[in-house]
Amino acid sequence: MPYLLSRWSELSRQLISREIKSRYKQSFLGYAWVILNPLLQMLVMTFVFSLIIRVSSLGVPYAIFLYVALLPWNLFTNSLTHATNSLVNNSSLIKKIFFPRQIFIQATLIAKIVDFLFASIILVFFFLYYHQSLTLNFLWVIPIFIIQEIFTYGLALIFASLNLFYRDIQHLLSLVLVLWMYVTPVIYPVEMVPEAYRFIFKLNPMAVIINAYREVMLGGNMPKLSSLAIALALSLATYYLGRKIFNKLEGYFADVA
Amino acid sequence: MSPKTNGVIQFNNVSKRYFKQGTRTFKEMLHALFIRREKPGEFLWALHNITLNISPGMTYGVIGKNGSGKSTLLKLIAQVTNPTHGQLIVNGRTAPLIELGAGFHPDLTGRENIALNAAMLGMTKEEIQAQTKDIIAFAELADFLDTPVKYYSSGMYLRLAFSVAIHVNADILLIDEILAVGDELFQQKCLAKLNALKAQGKTIVFVSHNIHLIRSFCDYGLYLEHGKMKEQGEISAVVRHYSLDMEKEL
Numbered sequence: 001m002p003y004l005l006s007r008w009s010e011l012s013r014q015l016i017s018r019e020i021k022s023r024y025k026q027s028f029l030g031y032a033w034v035i036l037n038p039l040l041q042m043l044v045m046t047f048v049f050s051l052i053i054r055v056s057s058l059g060v061p062y063a064i065f066l067y068v069a070l071l072p073w074n075l076f077t078n079s080l081t082h083a084t085n086s087l088v089n090n091s092s093l094i095k096k097i098f099f100p101r102q103i104f105i106q107a108t109l110i111a112k113i114v115d116f117l118f119a120s121i122i123l124v125f126f127f128l129y130y131h132q133s134l135t136l137n138f139l140w141v142i143p144i145f146i147i148q149e150i151f152t153y154g155l156a157l158i159f160a161s162l163n164l165f166y167r168d169i170q171h172l173l174s175l176v177l178v179l180w181m182y183v184t185p186v187i188y189p190v191e192m193v194p195e196a197y198r199f200i201f202k203l204n205p206m207a208v209i210i211n212a213y214r215e216v217m218l219g220g221n222m223p224k225l226s227s228l229a230i231a232l233a234l235s236l237a238t239y240y241l242g243r244k245i246f247n248k249l250e251g252y253f254a255d256v257a
Numbered sequence: 258m259s260p261k262t263n264g265v266i267q268f269n270n271v272s273k274r275y276f277k278q279g280t281r282t283f284k285e286m287l288h289a290l291f292i293r294r295e296k297p298g299e300f301l302w303a304l305h306n307i308t309l310n311i312s313p314g315m316t317y318g319v320i321g322k323n324g325s326g327k328s329t330l331l332k333l334i335a336q337v338t339n340p341t342h343g344q345l346i347v348n349g350r351t352a353p354l355i356e357l358g359a360g361f362h363p364d365l366t367g368r369e370n371i372a373l374n375a376a377m378l379g380m381t382k383e384e385i386q387a388q389t390k391d392i393i394a395f396a397e398l399a400d401f402l403d404t405p406v407k408y409y410s411s412g413m414y415l416r417l418a419f420s421v422a423i424h425v426n427a428d429i430l431l432i433d434e435i436l437a438v439g440d441e442l443f444q445q446k447c448l449a450k451l452n453a454l455k456a457q458g459k460t461i462v463f464v465s466h467n468i469h470l471i472r473s474f475c476d477y478g479l480y481l482e483h484g485k486m487k488e489q490g491e492i493s494a495v496v497r498h499y500s501l502d503m504e505k506e507l
Contacts, residue, residue: 010385011376096359097377098336098351251339254332255275 019111083156091257151235157242263349264313271343318475349428363407
């Protein structure tokens with residue numbers, strides 16, 4: 001249950017705003033980085049993958065093809081990376097005061113969603129610039145986004161709690177995330193993957209999710225519901241596993257923090 | 258009395274051990290996964306087979322030398338850490354006056370830290386708004402509220418932290434070495450406040466090396482030695498046993 005709705009709502013609210021505000025501090029451009037970072041990434045990648053290596057982008061300009069996938073992918077990696085470190089970074093509190101530790105994870109994920117929404121503003125301008133139509137089909141984005149967050153939350157619970165016990169996890173995670181991006185259709189369309197290997201993508205919730213965003217925003221189609229159902233099932237399973245691991249280890253966080 | 262009543266603390270054969278090694282890496286995880294056997298000397302037992310019953314409204318003193326497990330006992334009651342073995346029941350809200358100021362953020366002002374710390378202790382927005390005035394008045398820091406706490410003296414810091422914790426509407430208060438707080442005058446004020454809370458029927462668990470203070474403030478107590486219970490019961494008997502042991506050692 002999100003602690004935003006419980007007795008700890010005030011603490012949740014404060015931690016979220018602290019997480020967001022920490023962006024402003026100690027950098028000249030402050031919150032602008034939230035928008036600049038993916039934008040610059042997109043510019044470089046568009047140059048590489050549409051001019052040097054010519055990746056098919058299914059009839060839409062590569063920049064917009066990429067951006068639709070890059071934003072949710074960045075949300076995924078930023079959320080996981082920061083959530084994984086959130087317990088270790090707050091170890092002095094964990095050692096001394098009791099409150100539900102999941103608050104740290106939830107505050108991180110919510111702060112990253114706020115970043116994501118800001119970064120998405122640019123996407124709207126892209127759609128206008130490239131004369132891509134915005135239709136009601138866009139509403140599919142909401143259930144897809146919810147599945148993505150369930151999956152992210154489950155993984156974050158697992159990685160964050162294990163990272164307290166074994167600090168190697170944070171290094172392993174950054175490696176895993178780099179490799180994961182290559183087996184997720186972010187820079188290329190899933191249609192380029194040979195049939196024989198497609199099953200890997202069906203079992204990778206992030207691949208299904210990223211592909212679904214593209215399908216509903218650029219293709220103007222409904223997402224493939226069968227694939228989305230598998231992704232939802234895997235995300236829920238990940239969430240239950242994450243919660244189980246987290247609850248089992250939570251009582252010992254203070255001993256190893 | 259049913260164990261559901263607020264303010265009850267029950268330890269049933271509780272033991273607590275810590276890992277000796279601080280940060281563990283993959284090497285230890287692989288070891289733990291494939292070789293289940295525990296290496297001897299890997300753990301440090303902080304508490305052994307603790308069984309005690311603290312009823313609502315009791316003032317309970319815990320004494321013992323350094324490293325006898327007093328702070329671990331408080332941490333278990335505060336739910337900061339869980340027991341390794343045994344069962345621990347704590348009913349009601351606890352206000353930990355241990356590790357005072359742990360939740361403070363040095364860059365935030367006194368006022369901001371009141372809000373943050375109070376939220377960490379589980380206070381709602383309404384409770385915080387209602388209590389802030391009293392918290393400021395008790396801490397005697399009205400003039401420094403908009404100063405970041407990193408510029409506070411250690412006494413000011415502790416006064417603010419104590420004041421926040423004492424204003425949590427808790428059923429159980431956990432107090433570790435209260436005499437570290439501020440000057441003589443402020444200590445008197447803290448004691449007066451604690452006596453008022455005692456009169457209100459709060460359960461208070463009190464850890465201190467000051468046996469005179471313990472004897473005058475508490476009704477019952479526990480004497481810990483190397484994590485084991487050496488004596489439990491009426492405070493005067495517990496303190497007497499402890500004093501005799503200390504004299505022997507001298």
